[in-house]
Amino acid sequence: MSLKNILENWSQYRRGHEQGGHHEYEHMWGMAIDLNKCIGCNACSVACYAENNLAIVGKHRYSKSQAMHWMRIERYWDEPELEKAGLVTKGKTIETGASFLPMLCQQCNAATCEPVCPVAATYHTPDGLNAQVYNRCIGSRYCSNNCPYRLRYFNFWSYYEDSWPEPLHMQLNPDLSVRDKGVMEKCTFCVQRIRVAKDEAKMADRKVIDGEFQTSCQQSCPTDAIVFGDMLDPQSRVTKLWKTHQVELGKSKQSKQNPDKRGYRVLEGLNTDPCIMYLERVREV
Amino acid sequence: MSKFRVMGLFRDFEEAFDAIADIRQYKVPGVSVDNVTLLSPIEHPEIEEVLGERPAHVPKFTLAGALFGITFGFLFLASAQATFLVQPQGGKPVVPLPTNIVLTYEMLILFGVLFTVISFLIGARLLRKRDGMYSEMVSLDQVGVIVEVEEKSVQPLKDLFEKHKAVEVREEVSR
Amino acid sequence: MQTKDINEEIKWAQINKDVLRSMENPRKAYWVAVGMCLAMLACAVVAEIYQYRTGMGVADLNWPNMWGLYIATFIFWIGMSHSGTLLSAILHIIHADWRKPIYRFAEAMTTFSLMTAGLFPVIHLGRMWNMYWVLPYVSDRGIWPNFRSPLVWDAFAIFTYLTSSALFLFIGMIPDLAICRDNARGWRKKLYTVLSLGWAGTDRQWRHFRKTYLLMACFLIPLAVSVHSIVSSDFAMSIMPGWHVTTFPPYFVAGALYSGCAAIITLFIILRYFFRFEEYMTIPIMEKTCKLTFAIAMVWTYLNLIEFASTWYGHDLVAKEVLVDKFVGHWAPYFWAMLFFGSVLPFTLAFEKLRRHLPTMFVVSLFLNVGMWLERWMIVGPTLSMAYQPFAWNFEYPSMVQWAIVFGSFGWFGLLFLVFVKIFPSVSMYEVKEMVYHRRRAHVEDQAVAFHRRAGDGQPVTDTP
Incomplete structure (x- = not known):
C-alpha cells in the first residue's frame, strides 16, 4: 500500500539535491572542455549529427532557426573585458578571431527543465544523466523555455521525411531511434555508447574502465579539447581535471584556492549544477 | 386516513403573510405553521419571521x-x-x-x-418528480401557500384563504 | 438623465415577458454575428487541421521561441474568464444589487472563455493526441503526470474552475429555468423541464438555494485568484529573466480582472442592442461597470510600474536587459501600444460624458482588450527571444496559421456565447425581481428600518416597528 510506503520512507522522500537526493548514483558522467584547445572546427557538431540521427533540416528551415544541432559551436566576437582594459578596441576583435564555446546539454544535476515537464518525459537517471523519453513527450516545449542554456531542440516537422533521401537513410545509426514531429530532443552524452560499455562491463563482471568509450564529439575533436568520463571514479581523467581546476559539483559558487585556475561552469550561479566544466581561454593580445 | 393539501395563490407577499399569520395564531383548528409550504417567485428576505427558523444543512x-x-x-x-x-x-x-x-x-x-x-x-428535494401542487403563476408573480391538513380542516382553511383575497384556491388529496 | 439602475415600478410579469421574448426574436444583427463567428471558427479549424497534420513548424515557431501567440492567447482567455466571477461572486457577497441584471451573461462569459482557453494548451502541443497524459489517471505502468509542473497545475486549476463556474452558473439559473419551463413549448419545454430539476420555488428550496449560492460564491473568489496565480506560475516558477518575477501572481490577477471587465462592457453593449434590453442593462449599471474597470486599470498600471521599478532597481543584469529591450528594442512598438491601451486609454472611463456614450465605450472596451492581449504577448515573447545565452537570441514572426487560430478562437467563444444567450435567459429574471422588490421596499420607511436592522443582527426581528 502506498500510504505505508509514504509513512515508512518519508524522510528519504523529503531529501532534495542538497541533502544528496533520495537515491545513490551509479555513475556521474561528466565532461571538461578546454576552450584553449577549441579551434571552432565544428567537427564535434558534424560527428553528433552522424551519431545521433540528427535531422538535416535544409536551408529554408535552418534560416527559420528550426535546426537540430545538439552540439553547437557558439561564436562570440566581442571581448568586453579586454575592451574595458583597453587592450582591444571595439569592432577590431575580428582580427584576433572569435571566441568559441561548444555548447551541449549540460546534464544538470538540478536541471530546471525537469520539474516543468507535465508528463515526466525528462528525468534524472541513476547515471547522473538528464534523460529525455521521446515516447512520453507530448511536446509542451516548457523544458526548452526553462533551459537557461537553450540546449533543447524541438521536432517542428516530420524531418525524417526528407532529411535522409535514399540511399542516405542507410547511414542512420541503428542504436537509437529517429524522432518524429512533436517531440523534444537534446544531447544524451551518447547514451547508446554508455549503454554498450555498461553492458560489456557487466558481462565481463568488472567496472566500466575510464576511456573505454568516448562520446562522438570527444572522438572527433582534432585537438582533444573534450574529456569525458565518470566523475564517481576518482582515477578518471575528467575527475582529475575537475580537481586540478578546483571545480566541484553541488556548488553554486566555487571556492578556489588558486584564482588562476581556469575551470568554470556556465551560469553556475543559477544553481543548476551542470556536469560540464569549461576551461577558460587565455588570449594573446 | 387520507390527508389533503390546500393551496392558495396570493397577489403578493403581504397578503400571503397575513394568511400565514392567522395560521400561526391557530385560527384554523388543527393547523400549525409547520405544515405550511410557501411557494414564491423570489425569496422573501424576512421569511424566517413568518415561517419560523427552518434548517438547511x-x-x-x-x-x-x-x-x-x-x-x-x-x-x-x-x-x-x-x-x-x-x-x-x-x-x-x-x-x-x-x-x-x-x-x-x-x-x-x-x-x-x-x-x-x-x-x-x-x-432542496430537487431531481425528483414534482408533486401536483404547483401553479405556473408562482414563477410569474404570485405567492402560493400550501398547507397539509386533515379533511375536517379543509373548508375552514379555504375560507381563510378567501378572506385574505386569494386569487385562486385549490385542494387535492395528498399521496 | 437616467440615474436609477432600474425602473423600480416595473411589474414582475413584465420582467418575465421581456426576458423570455429575448430568447425568441433577436434583432437581425444577432444572426449576422452568428454567421461571422462561424466563418471565423472555420478559419481556425482549417488552420488547425493543417498544423495537426504537418507539425508545429507551420506556426513558424522556432528555437528558442517555443511558445508564441497560442500561449499568449491562452492567458488572455483565462484572464477574461475572471471578471464573471468577480462581478457575480464578490458583488453578491457585498450585496451590490446592481450586478443582478448583468451577472448571468458575465458568468456565461467566464465559462465559455475558459472553454476557449482550455483549447490552447491542446492546440500548442506537439503531440496533442497524447494530451490525456497530463491527467492523473491510474495506469498499469505506474506512470503519473509530474505534479511539480505548473502545466499540470494549470490542468487541475482549469478543471476545478470550469467545473465550479459552470455549476455556479447553472445553480444560479435553476429558478429561471423553471420560469422558462412554465412558459416554453416543444423541445424547449423538454429541455427546461430536465434542466430545472423540478424547481417549484418552495421555501425549502429557496432556503437551500440561498446558502448554496453564497457558499459557492465564497469558494469561487479564492478559486479565481488561485487559478490566475497558477497560470502566472507557468512563468513565475521558471528560472528565466522577465518571467521569474515575484509580482506576477497579483499582476496576472489584476490583468485578468481588467480584461474581463472590459469584455463585460463590450458584451453588455452587444446584448443590450441584440435583445433590446434597454430596460435592464441600463446606462447607470454600465457606468458602475466602467468605474470598476477604471479602478482595476489603475491597479494594473501600478503593478506594471512596480515590476519595472523592481527589475530596474535590482542587480539582475539579464532581466534588466530584457526590460530595456521591451522599452527600446525589437518589442518596443507592441510594448508602448500595450502601455497606451492599458494605462492611458482607460482614462476615458473617468469622464461621465464618455462613460454614458455607448458607441465610445464599445470602441474603448475593445481597445482595452487589445492592450491586454498585447500584455500577454509581451510576457511570453521577449523573454523567449532574449534570455541568458546570447547565442540563442532570436525573434519569432508568427505565421498565418497562428494568427488564424487566434482569430478563430474569438469565433468559437462568440458562437458559444451567442448560442447560450439565445437558449438561456441572459438576464436573471428572479434576481431582477428581487432587485426591484428590495428597492421598492427601501422607499417605505418602516420596512426599510426593519430590513436594515435585520441585515445587522442576523436574528429574526420579532417586534414589528
Whole structure:
C-alpha cells in the first residue's frame, strides 16, 4: 500500500539535491572542455549529427532557426573585458578571431527543465544523466523555455521525411531511434555508447574502465579539447581535471584556492549544477 | 386516513403573510405553521419571521467536502509521487511540499463545491418528480401557500384563504 | 438623465415577458454575428487541421521561441474568464444589487472563455493526441503526470474552475429555468423541464438555494485568484529573466480582472442592442461597470510600474536587459501600444460624458482588450527571444496559421456565447425581481428600518416597528 510506503520512507522522500537526493548514483558522467584547445572546427557538431540521427533540416528551415544541432559551436566576437582594459578596441576583435564555446546539454544535476515537464518525459537517471523519453513527450516545449542554456531542440516537422533521401537513410545509426514531429530532443552524452560499455562491463563482471568509450564529439575533436568520463571514479581523467581546476559539483559558487585556475561552469550561479566544466581561454593580445 | 393539501395563490407577499399569520395564531383548528409550504417567485428576505427558523444543512456538507478535499488531495498526490520514483526531480525531494500545497488547495475547492452542490440537490428535494401542487403563476408573480391538513380542516382553511383575497384556491388529496 | 439602475415600478410579469421574448426574436444583427463567428471558427479549424497534420513548424515557431501567440492567447482567455466571477461572486457577497441584471451573461462569459482557453494548451502541443497524459489517471505502468509542473497545475486549476463556474452558473439559473419551463413549448419545454430539476420555488428550496449560492460564491473568489496565480506560475516558477518575477501572481490577477471587465462592457453593449434590453442593462449599471474597470486599470498600471521599478532597481543584469529591450528594442512598438491601451486609454472611463456614450465605450472596451492581449504577448515573447545565452537570441514572426487560430478562437467563444444567450435567459429574471422588490421596499420607511436592522443582527426581528 502506498500510504505505508509514504509513512515508512518519508524522510528519504523529503531529501532534495542538497541533502544528496533520495537515491545513490551509479555513475556521474561528466565532461571538461578546454576552450584553449577549441579551434571552432565544428567537427564535434558534424560527428553528433552522424551519431545521433540528427535531422538535416535544409536551408529554408535552418534560416527559420528550426535546426537540430545538439552540439553547437557558439561564436562570440566581442571581448568586453579586454575592451574595458583597453587592450582591444571595439569592432577590431575580428582580427584576433572569435571566441568559441561548444555548447551541449549540460546534464544538470538540478536541471530546471525537469520539474516543468507535465508528463515526466525528462528525468534524472541513476547515471547522473538528464534523460529525455521521446515516447512520453507530448511536446509542451516548457523544458526548452526553462533551459537557461537553450540546449533543447524541438521536432517542428516530420524531418525524417526528407532529411535522409535514399540511399542516405542507410547511414542512420541503428542504436537509437529517429524522432518524429512533436517531440523534444537534446544531447544524451551518447547514451547508446554508455549503454554498450555498461553492458560489456557487466558481462565481463568488472567496472566500466575510464576511456573505454568516448562520446562522438570527444572522438572527433582534432585537438582533444573534450574529456569525458565518470566523475564517481576518482582515477578518471575528467575527475582529475575537475580537481586540478578546483571545480566541484553541488556548488553554486566555487571556492578556489588558486584564482588562476581556469575551470568554470556556465551560469553556475543559477544553481543548476551542470556536469560540464569549461576551461577558460587565455588570449594573446 | 387520507390527508389533503390546500393551496392558495396570493397577489403578493403581504397578503400571503397575513394568511400565514392567522395560521400561526391557530385560527384554523388543527393547523400549525409547520405544515405550511410557501411557494414564491423570489425569496422573501424576512421569511424566517413568518415561517419560523427552518434548517438547511448545506454548510456542514461544504465543510466535510473541503476537509475531504484536503486529506484526499494530499494523500493522493504524495502516494502517487512516492510510487513514481523516476519522476523528474530537478534537484527537489520526491514529495515536494510547495507544489503539493497548490494542488491540494485546488482539490479543497473542487470537493468543497461538489459536496455543496450535491447537498443542495438532496436538501432542496430537487431531481425528483414534482408533486401536483404547483401553479405556473408562482414563477410569474404570485405567492402560493400550501398547507397539509386533515379533511375536517379543509373548508375552514379555504375560507381563510378567501378572506385574505386569494386569487385562486385549490385542494387535492395528498399521496 | 437616467440615474436609477432600474425602473423600480416595473411589474414582475413584465420582467418575465421581456426576458423570455429575448430568447425568441433577436434583432437581425444577432444572426449576422452568428454567421461571422462561424466563418471565423472555420478559419481556425482549417488552420488547425493543417498544423495537426504537418507539425508545429507551420506556426513558424522556432528555437528558442517555443511558445508564441497560442500561449499568449491562452492567458488572455483565462484572464477574461475572471471578471464573471468577480462581478457575480464578490458583488453578491457585498450585496451590490446592481450586478443582478448583468451577472448571468458575465458568468456565461467566464465559462465559455475558459472553454476557449482550455483549447490552447491542446492546440500548442506537439503531440496533442497524447494530451490525456497530463491527467492523473491510474495506469498499469505506474506512470503519473509530474505534479511539480505548473502545466499540470494549470490542468487541475482549469478543471476545478470550469467545473465550479459552470455549476455556479447553472445553480444560479435553476429558478429561471423553471420560469422558462412554465412558459416554453416543444423541445424547449423538454429541455427546461430536465434542466430545472423540478424547481417549484418552495421555501425549502429557496432556503437551500440561498446558502448554496453564497457558499459557492465564497469558494469561487479564492478559486479565481488561485487559478490566475497558477497560470502566472507557468512563468513565475521558471528560472528565466522577465518571467521569474515575484509580482506576477497579483499582476496576472489584476490583468485578468481588467480584461474581463472590459469584455463585460463590450458584451453588455452587444446584448443590450441584440435583445433590446434597454430596460435592464441600463446606462447607470454600465457606468458602475466602467468605474470598476477604471479602478482595476489603475491597479494594473501600478503593478506594471512596480515590476519595472523592481527589475530596474535590482542587480539582475539579464532581466534588466530584457526590460530595456521591451522599452527600446525589437518589442518596443507592441510594448508602448500595450502601455497606451492599458494605462492611458482607460482614462476615458473617468469622464461621465464618455462613460454614458455607448458607441465610445464599445470602441474603448475593445481597445482595452487589445492592450491586454498585447500584455500577454509581451510576457511570453521577449523573454523567449532574449534570455541568458546570447547565442540563442532570436525573434519569432508568427505565421498565418497562428494568427488564424487566434482569430478563430474569438469565433468559437462568440458562437458559444451567442448560442447560450439565445437558449438561456441572459438576464436573471428572479434576481431582477428581487432587485426591484428590495428597492421598492427601501422607499417605505418602516420596512426599510426593519430590513436594515435585520441585515445587522442576523436574528429574526420579532417586534414589528
